[in-house]
Amino acid sequence: MGSGSSGPYGGGSTGSQPYAPSYHVESSMKKHDIENCAYIGDTQGDLEACREANIPFIFCGYGLGQAESYDEKIDSIDQLLEM
Numbered sequence: 001m002g003s004g005s006s007g008p009y010g011g012g013s014t015g016s017q018p019y020a021p022s023y024h025v026e027s028s029m030k031k032h033d034i035e036n037c038a039y040i041g042d043t044q045g046d047l048e049a050c051r052e053a054n055i056p057f058i059f060c061g062y063g064l065g066q067a068e069s070y071d072e073k074i075d076s077i078d079q080l081l082e083m
Helices: 021-031 044-053 077-082
Strands: 039-041 057-060 072-074
Touching: 021 044, 039 044, 044 057, 072 077
Parallel strands: 039 057, 057 072
Antiparallel strands: none
């Protein structure tokens, strides 16, 4: 496990994951037979994983990170219900 926040693949946003973040997105989609989804995140790394996996990125404006672009932005979790 990496030194960042622990998650299902070890590591966190510290870059300590053994594979690129897009690998985890793509492999999870394949494993669960998902064809249409979006990724909700708050970092540039999240954005880059989405672009590499060719899925929409929903930026959490209330998170701690930043991203240079996004497909949609939410400022509270309640806004997901409106999408």
